[in-house]
Amino acid sequence: MNRHDSVEERTFAALPPARGRGFAETWWGRAWLAALEDGALDGEQVRTGRRLARAGAVGAVSVRPGRVTAVVQDRDHTQHRADVLLDRLSDDQWDRLLDLAVERAGHVAALLDREMPPHLVEDAESAGIDLLPGLGDLEAQCDCDAWDHCGHTAAVCYQVARLLDQDPFVLLLLRGRAEQSLLDDLQARGSAARSEAEPLRTEGGGVDAAEAYAAGNILPPLPAVPELPPEPGVPPSLDTDAPPPAGVEPAALEILAARTAAAAHLLLAEALGEGAERRAPTARLTVGQDAVRLAEGALDVPGTVDRPGEAVLGRLATGSERSRAELAAAVRAWRHGGVAALSVLEEEWAVEGEAFARARAALDSAWEEDDRPVLRARGNRWTVVGTACQLRLGRDGRWWPYREEGGRWMPAGDAAHDPATALAGARPDSEEALS
Structure with a gap:
């Protein structure tokens, strides 16, 4: 008993x-x-x-x-x-x-x-x-x-x-x-534990650090470094018998949970990588950038035009002062390169001085003279004359391919340091348009 x-x-x-x-x-x-x-x-x-x-x-x-x-x-x-x-x-x-x-x-x-x-x-x-x-x-x-x-x-x-x-x-x-x-x-x-600890106390009533360290068993051993899961965790299902409280949208919460799991998985991967302790902390996203990040998750919600993510997308577009078409373009850019790709999509800046000299040299050396495309420059954007292709220069010196679709310039691939490599990503069959 x-x-x-x-x-x-x-x-x-x-x-x-x-x-x-x-x-x-x-x-x-x-x-x-x-x-x-x-x-x-x-x-x-x-x-x-x-x-x-x-x-x-x-x-x-x-x-x-x-x-x-x-x-x-x-x-x-x-x-x-x-x-x-x-x-x-x-x-x-x-x-x-x-x-x-x-x-x-x-x-x-x-x-x-x-x-x-x-x-x-x-x-x-x-x-x-x-x-x-x-x-x-x-x-x-x-x-x-x-x-x-x-x-x-x-x-x-x-x-x-x-x-x-x-x-x-x-x-x-x-x-x-x-x-x-x-x-x-x-x-x-x-x-009893406090009584056993008395011999470690000094005249001032504290604990001598050297004696405490020598005594051992002061702190439990640190756990082993966790292994990176193969993929983000699956968020809980909110499909319950109870109706949601007023002002709470289950579809929006599910998207937030899924994106949070993906972000946590990425942070863990970065923390477990070599040299993580030497990396500078990542800058916090602006409201407009975070809206694009969340919209990417909403676009991943399976279904038809009536999918739950549609209402969320509409609110994200309005809240970030974008049209739905602008938000779709921003999501496509985000998938190619996060904040850097989004900046290239939405910012036009004048390439001058040393930056212009480096850009010009990169364009001149990217092709043989007979194969060099005719480019028309406006700011950091070089449009290939007679085609629906464009190169955009990022502030970090990388080139981003763009393609004209329905009267709008859309991201067409990942960045490259070589403009010829980047331009190859702008071919029409390289990527499907987002809806």
């Missing part, structure tokens, strides 16, 4: 219906629901449970070590006792977990603020202790005689997610320890 088994039970009054809101707002609440949704064999039963919980069909919830119990009223008004079981931690596992908790003062402070510190969960996992349930860890028992999760046990799980959002000690009770018992144990361990 676990030495902490006595008086460890809490009962929570039935919660009101959850219409118009999600069930889990914290990362640990979402992890609880992931264990249910990923582990249940019948997805339809999970959806039924979500509807029951959303309608307020779950009664008072009783939580004790290893078990959650509630009465759930079905749609036909019949009532069923539903239990969800989760393995308790052993005394040895609790001892190791509490030792980890007192190593970092922030762990206890976070728990007292009713938050689950992610580092505590990660440290516990490294020590072989699973605080949060994983795939198949939530066992179902219901008097409706279902052999796996039914709508009733799923409804209880959704209701528990709401309780976990409010108080992570509910999870710790399920794993075997009540809040007061847990806090008393943490306080005792913290006092």
Whole structure:
């Protein structure tokens, strides 16, 4: 018998219906629901449970070590006792977990603020202790005689997610320890740890750095550098039964999430690359540049003319003071070279002095005299006479190919230091037009 088994039970009054809101707002609440949704064999039963919980069909919830119990009223008004079981931690596992908790003062402070510190969960996992349930860890028992999760046990799980959002000690009770018992144990361990640290204190009451360093075990070892995932993570689906709140557009949020995942993947790739510590920080995007970046994601939304990204594109065009055609051209430029390519598309500048001399020399040496195209210059733009092709010079000295399409000059390829190479990218079959 676990030495902490006595008086460890809490009962929570039935919660009101959850219409118009999600069930889990914290990362640990979402992890609880992931264990249910990923582990249940019948997805339809999970959806039924979500509807029951959303309608307020779950009664008072009783939580004790290893078990959650509630009465759930079905749609036909019949009532069923539903239990969800989760393995308790052993005394040895609790001892190791509490030792980890007192190593970092922030762990206890976070728990007292009713938050689950992610580092505590990660440290516990490294020590072989699973605080949060994983795939198949939530066992179902219901008097409706279902052999796996039914709508009733799923409804209880959704209701528990709401309780976990409010108080992570509910999870710790399920794993075997009540809040007061847990806090008393943490306080005792913290006092013992402070007593052991006394020999390191100097006369002034501080800790001598040399002694502290020599003592070791002051800080946990740094984790290994993560490997770069092969592609950005998949953002969560916002396709739920609940209508979105006023002013919230799910399609726009999905685009933002997808672009954020792509940007995070790129930042990680740059951080893991050689010499990352010596690179200068990237300048922040302007509102107009960021609108183009987001529009690229909106154009990637699959579908027809009625695709969800269309409304987002319209707002991005208006907000960045561009027409839809101008925004499409800007997105094409962005795909060829980001901020630099966008500047070449939208800026016309006078090439003078040394910059003009270098440009002229590059054009003269790019072709043999007999093969040199006839170019008409205007600012940093050289149009090939008699064709629908153009070269644009960027401020960094690279040349960008452009092609005339429907009366508008459009980016036609990537930049090159050699103008002849760049001009080859302006051939009509090198790229499809964006819609």
